[in-house]
Amino acid sequence: MFDTAAGLRPRIGDRAGVWEFLRLFTEAWGLTGSPCSFDRPLPAALREAYALGTVLDGGGPDVEDDVLVFHWADPEITETAWGVPLDVAGRDDPPVVINTGGGWEAYVDRVSLACVDIALTTVVQEHDFELCNAAELPPEVAGPALAVFDRLPLPDLPMWIDVEESPVRWYSAPGRLLRTHGDDGVWLWVSAQSAAALDDLYAAMPGARGHWSN
Numbered sequence: 001m002f003d004t005a006a007g008l009r010p011r012i013g014d015r016a017g018v019w020e021f022l023r024l025f026t027e028a029w030g031l032t033g034s035p036c037s038f039d040r041p042l043p044a045a046l047r048e049a050y051a052l053g054t055v056l057d058g059g060g061p062d063v064e065d066d067v068l069v070f071h072w073a074d075p076e077i078t079e080t081a082w083g084v085p086l087d088v089a090g091r092d093d094p095p096v097v098i099n100t101g102g103g104w105e106a107y108v109d110r111v112s113l114a115c116v117d118i119a120l121t122t123v124v125q126e127h128d129f130e131l132c133n134a135a136e137l138p139p140e141v142a143g144p145a146l147a148v149f150d151r152l153p154l155p156d157l158p159m160w161i162d163v164e165e166s167p168v169r170w171y172s173a174p175g176r177l178l179r180t181h182g183d184d185g186v187w188l189w190v191s192a193q194s195a196a197a198l199d200d201l202y203a204a205m206p207g208a209r210g211h212w213s214n
Contacts, residue, residue: 001175001193002028005150008116012153015045015093018112019052022119026054029123029193034058043084045093045111046070055115055122067097067104070111071118073160080160082107082114100163107158117157120170124179124189131192135211142186145205149173176201 007024011017025031035053038060042050046068049056061070067083080100088094096114098107108114124132137145149171156167159181171178175197179189188208192198202209 001197003150003174004120004170004172004177005152009153012113015048015110015112018116019048022052022055022115025119026052029127031055031119031122036060042068043089043091043094043111045115046084049111049115052115055119065104067099071114078161082118082160084111098158098160100158100160102163105158105163108155113154117154117168117170120152120177120179121160123177124191127191131195131198132190132214133198134187134189134213135208137186137188137208137211139184139186141207141211142180142188145188145208146171146178146180148204149176149178173201173204 002025004025008021011021031054033054036050036058037047038050040061042061046061056071061068063069063086064083066086068086068089069081069083071082073080078100080098082096082098083104084094085097093110093112095109096107096111097104108117150173152170152172154170156169159165159168165182165187167183168179168181175193177191180186190201192201
């Protein structure tokens with residue numbers, strides 16, 4: 001069983017470490033894709049992310065409103081886009097902005113960390129339906145439920161579907177990945193690598209019983 005927090009923590013400090021983590025993570029969770037390369041000048045982090053072939057849209061980057069856009073959400077969910085402002089696109093691992101429909105705003109300070117968040121999101125949204133679940137928890141239930149899991153070393157992030165439901169936070173245990181968004185009513189999304197790991201997750205969160213969607 002892959003331990004996401006333990007795998008990321010010693011590697012998060014540099015770009016090469018993040019790519020090593022993503023190779024391990026995507027292999028463990030069965031994410032597949034084809035490496036891509038593009039002729040146009042790109043930040044080093046974006047070239048390397050496309051070369052991984054398992055994280056970003058393969059269609060390639062585009063320029064919109066002085067932003068180099070490199071990733072788009074499923075249009076059936078939202079029109080959100082991720083990008084790098086052109087005035088910092090010369091940096092190796094530049095900051096990322098996000099547009100959920102109301103204009104560009106800060107997202108995270110490194111492309112490589114945005115790629116981690118995108119890969120994690122793919123797992124909680126597109127992994128085996130039978131091994132995923134979601135629950136809306138009141139804060140007094142969410143706090144104790146999450147206390148038994150290890151928070152990933154990522155900053156609070158905007159919720160890319162609706163920024164008013166921010167922040168996004170990530171947690172894990174071996175074979176289990178958890179995402180929360182919101183502070184008042186907390187939405188919890190979980191994914192597991194096996195049925196046994198999902199059962200262990202439920203057992204570790206007895207206060208969430210009765211709140212699960214599935």
